Amino acid sequence: MANVLPPDTIRCDACPVLCYIKRGHAGACERYANIDNQLVRVDPHVLLDRAKFQGAPLVPFLEREHEWDGQLLKGRETFVTAIGAGTTYPDYKPAPFIVSSEVAGVDMVTVVTEGIFSYCGVKLKIDTDRHLGPERNLVRAQGEPVGHVTTAEYGSQMLSIGGVHHLTGGTKSEGRVTCETLLDLCNGKEVALTIDEGASITVAANQPPIVNGQREERMRVGCGSAAIGMFAKQWFGKVDEVVVVDDHITGVLSEHQAGKMLGVRETGIAIQGRRSTPGRYFQVAQPGTGWGGTNINDPLSILKPFKEKFAWPHLRLLMVSTTGDHYAYYELDESLRPIEEDLPPALRESVARIRENCEPALTTVLFMAGAGGSLRAGVTENPVKLTNSVKNSLTRVTCGGAPAYIWPGGGITFMVDVARMPENAFGYVPTPALVAPIEFTLKKSDYATLGGHMDYIRSLEEVMREKDRQRQLTSLPDNPWPLPSPNERRTK
Amino acid sequence: MREPAQICMLPNGRLHLHDGPIDLIIHADGTPTAVEQAYRAAATRFVTVLDELCAELPLLRAQALPNSPRPRGPIAQRMFDAVLRSAGFQQASPGRALEPCLSPPLFITPMAAVAGAVAEAILTEMTNAAKFDRAYVNNGGDIALHLTPGHSYSIGMVERPETPALFGSAEISAESNIRGIATSGWRGRSFSLGIADAVTVLASTAPAADAAATIIANAVNLPNHPAMTRVPANQIAPDSDLREIPITRNVAPLSIREIHQALNNGVRAAKTLQSQELIHSAALCLQGQVRVTCRDALPRPSADATQPRLVPRRSLQHA
Numbered sequence: 108m109a110n111v112l113p114p115d116t117i118r119c120d121a122c123p124v125l126c127y128i129k130r131g132h133a134g135a136c137e138r139y140a141n142i143d144n145q146l147v148r149v150d151p152h153v154l155l156d157r158a159k160f161q162g163a164p165l166v167p168f169l170e171r172e173h174e175w176d177g178q179l180l181k182g183r184e185t186f187v188t189a190i191g192a193g194t195t196y197p198d199y200k201p202a203p204f205i206v207s208s209e210v211a212g213v214d215m216v217t218v219v220t221e222g223i224f225s226y227c228g229v230k231l232k233i234d235t236d237r238h239l240g241p242e243r244n245l246v247r248a249q250g251e252p253v254g255h256v257t258t259a260e261y262g263s264q265m266l267s268i269g270g271v272h273h274l275t276g277g278t279k280s281e282g283r284v285t286c287e288t289l290l291d292l293c294n295g296k297e298v299a300l301t302i303d304e305g306a307s308i309t310v311a312a313n314q315p316p317i318v319n320g321q322r323e324e325r326m327r328v329g330c331g332s333a334a335i336g337m338f339a340k341q342w343f344g345k346v347d348e349v350v351v352v353d354d355h356i357t358g359v360l361s362e363h364q365a366g367k368m369l370g371v372r373e374t375g376i377a378i379q380g381r382r383s384t385p386g387r388y389f390q391v392a393q394p395g396t397g398w399g400g401t402n403i404n405d406p407l408s409i410l411k412p413f414k415e416k417f418a419w420p421h422l423r424l425l426m427v428s429t430t431g432d433h434y435a436y437y438e439l440d441e442s443l444r445p446i447e448e449d450l451p452p453a454l455r456e457s458v459a460r461i462r463e464n465c466e467p468a469l470t471t472v473l474f475m476a477g478a479g480g481s482l483r484a485g486v487t488e489n490p491v492k493l494t495n496s497v498k499n500s501l502t503r504v505t506c507g508g509a510p511a512y513i514w515p516g517g518g519i520t521f522m523v524d525v526a527r528m529p530e531n532a533f534g535y536v537p538t539p540a541l542v543a544p545i546e547f548t549l550k551k552s553d554y555a556t557l558g559g560h561m562d563y564i565r566s567l568e569e570v571m572r573e574k575d576r577q578r579q580l581t582s583l584p585d586n587p588w589p590l591p592s593p594n595e596r597r598t599k
Numbered sequence: 600m601r602e603p604a605q606i607c608m609l610p611n612g613r614l615h616l617h618d619g620p621i622d623l624i625i626h627a628d629g630t631p632t633a634v635e636q637a638y639r640a641a642a643t644r645f646v647t648v649l650d651e652l653c654a655e656l657p658l659l660r661a662q663a664l665p666n667s668p669r670p671r672g673p674i675a676q677r678m679f680d681a682v683l684r685s686a687g688f689q690q691a692s693p694g695r696a697l698e699p700c701l702s703p704p705l706f707i708t709p710m711a712a713v714a715g716a717v718a719e720a721i722l723t724e725m726t727n728a729a730k731f732d733r734a735y736v737n738n739g740g741d742i743a744l745h746l747t748p749g750h751s752y753s754i755g756m757v758e759r760p761e762t763p764a765l766f767g768s769a770e771i772s773a774e775s776n777i778r779g780i781a782t783s784g785w786r787g788r789s790f791s792l793g794i795a796d797a798v799t800v801l802a803s804t805a806p807a808a809d810a811a812a813t814i815i816a817n818a819v820n821l822p823n824h825p826a827m828t829r830v831p832a833n834q835i836a837p838d839s840d841l842r843e844i845p846i847t848r849n850v851a852p853l854s855i856r857e858i859h860q861a862l863n864n865g866v867r868a869a870k871t872l873q874s875q876e877l878i879h880s881a882a883l884c885l886q887g888q889v890r891v892t893c894r895d896a897l898p899r900p901s902a903d904a905t906q907p908r909l910v911p912r913r914s915l916q917h918a
Contacts, residue, residue: 123649124620124656125653
């Protein structure tokens with residue numbers, strides 16, 4: 108087929124049928140449609156079922172535990188999510204679903220729409236000490252720049268992916284790949300990324316990151332100095348000196364406050380790098396993917412010769428990384444040179460304890476977007492009132508039923524953990540932009556006050572009758588129920 | 600961006616498989632172990648079906664003629680064979696080439712049997728994997744059945760998917776040879792050349808039922824009647840297998856005479872298919888009027904309980 112499409116026709120690439128879809132029509136699946144020459148997912152519409160009884164079992168099937176057979180529970184509450192609700196872009200019309208329901212005698216309204224966000228991106232928090240790449244360097248997918256390294260925060264490397272400059276500010280291919288990367292990340296799929304002058308990583312929401320082909324198991328227990336503080340007591344008496352190797356702050360037991368408190372004797376150890384405060388050293392090596400996020404594989408390389416004045420033969424030295432993944436045990440010989448020995452059983456326990464105290468390393472994907480623009484017109488005739496209502500906590504914002512954090516300041520800029528949203532909650536349009544569900548829940552009376560589309564309110568029962576377009580899911584147990592609880596109402 | 604196939608459970612122990620335009624609702628009755636084995640087999644087979652079909656899509660969207668290249672995929676072959684037979688290409692004697700009974704031959708593409716063939720393929724996978732009492736694979740109204748002795752299914756027929764009121768029902772037992780049910784009409788998802796609201800066909804296999812329902816629904820028609828809005832298929836869906844053939848988009852109210860005139864045309868097609876033993880029976884519905892053709896023309900449903908009978912729910916009193 109020719110690449111030239113007839114006017115008002117788009118080609119859907121959601122499945123291998125590759126339908127040509129005319130404006131105003133749906134493809135063969137009736138799930139993707141051409142709305143104003145945008146490919147929009149229109150089906151199915153996801154409803155969340157609330158298990159009223161705490162701890163109600165989910166029945167896993169085919170390893171997909173979000174799905175549930177619906178049979179075990181009675182007396183459920185239902186929340187209509189925006190997933191599959193469609194959109195009224197460019198938003199001069201009321202949102203596709205404005206649903207009323209009653210919560211503890213109060214009429215509530217949930218305005219449900221799928222927003223098209225070209226001002227959007229994800230923040231990746233990758234739990235690893237390994238150096239992924241220099242700050243500000245480009246992160247690439249399929250060779251295209253899709254984001255950059257921002258910083259590191261307490262045992263995690265932070266990347267920014269997407270954003271309007273990659274989605275629409277670069278080449279067509281950059282925009283397309285960025286959109287695809289964001290969509291995959293948001294829908295929980297695995298994505299391969301490379302960082303200029305840095306590592307190759309494979310990440311997926313709520314999964315351990317894979318750095319240069321190696322799966323990260325644990326997040327550091329703390330920085331090297333923190334580790335000394337946490338475990339000093341357990342080492343005391345079993346070893347004369349401990350060095351916790353860390354690219355950020357390497358800790359040294361005998362010099363550290365915690366060691367001093369216990370009366371650990373001075374050992375004459377001398378460490379490379381820059382001393383910050385006693386027992387805390389910066390820049391003992393270069394960043395890398397070796398011990399504790401440094402580039403070293405031989406821990407002795409960060410040591411200078413022991414000071415003869417303080418050190419003694421048979422001095423016992425433990426060197427360990429911040430995750431306990433790397434460790435080595437030495438004793439000084441007669442000329443005060445460290446000789447590697449087997450780790451004594453008494454210390455084995457403390458190394459295991461470090462590992463035990465490390466939380467599992469994960470990648471978290473936070474979707475971030477601004478709903479401050481025209482999307483609000485689908486909710487109310489007076490858009491700024493919606494913004495104010497959200498700021499005043501009268502209107503609750505959820506994404507596919509998951510709680511959203513609203514940034515202070517102007518607009519409705521929100522962040523949501525995609526792992527708390529139902530599977531495949533995101534879609535895209537070839538603009539390129541992401542389609543994300545967003546729901547605004549507020550009191551019906553408040554909705555009238557802010558100029559809501561009152562004529563378009565439909566009852567929950569009415570919406571639920573359209574069963575063939577719906578998918579019912581159980582809400583995730585960790586999420587607060589999107590509608591306010593009766594107790595919460597009384598306090599307002 | 601290719602979306603992966605969706606596999607999930609629905610209420611009442613039904614399995615839902617979805618991939619692109621394919622949407623299957625599956626239910627099996629049997630021991631929990633057998634059902635799980637069957638569902639796993641269904642899901643495992645399912646994930647490759649769409650890619651398999653799309654690999655030969657141009658061929659499957661082309662008119663099926665005896666000298667057409669034969670598709671390679673097993674499902675595609677079932678589609679091809681079913682539409683050729685239903686379109687009236689028959690072997691005069693074994694070993695002879697297929698010859699058309701109609702001149703010119705009916706325009707039909709293998710896509711007319713895709714839903715039934717996919718349903719049948721998944722069901723076969725399930726019955727090969729486990730032993731259970733009965734099962735159905737419902738592919739958007741085109742249904743493949745599995746029945747073991749002593750078991751049966753009740754089916755209800757609807758004319759309009761959006762207002763599910765039954766216009767008829769049938770009881771299908773293991774003793775009948777019916778294992779395929781299909782419904783076609785202009786209100787459904789696929790395009791129809793005819794004006795039937797719904798034509799439901801019972802046949803021995805799902806692909807045969809699917810192809811026959813398409814042909815009968817196309818035949819329920821009043822050529823050149825002004826009450827019909829018809830549009831070339833490719834104006835709606837640029838890549839439709841029906842190309843520029845006008846398909847029905849709307850039907851204005853018809854007189855009762857016109858309704859039965861149109862239904863007669865459909866009944867004629869149904870009887871032709873019945874006489875060739877390609878279908879068991881058909882129920883045709885147009886603007887509230889229902890006609891049923893039964894191969895055995897049973898006078899009483901109780902005369903032979905093993906033979907299913909399509910029972911129209913609405914009377915024909917206006918006829």
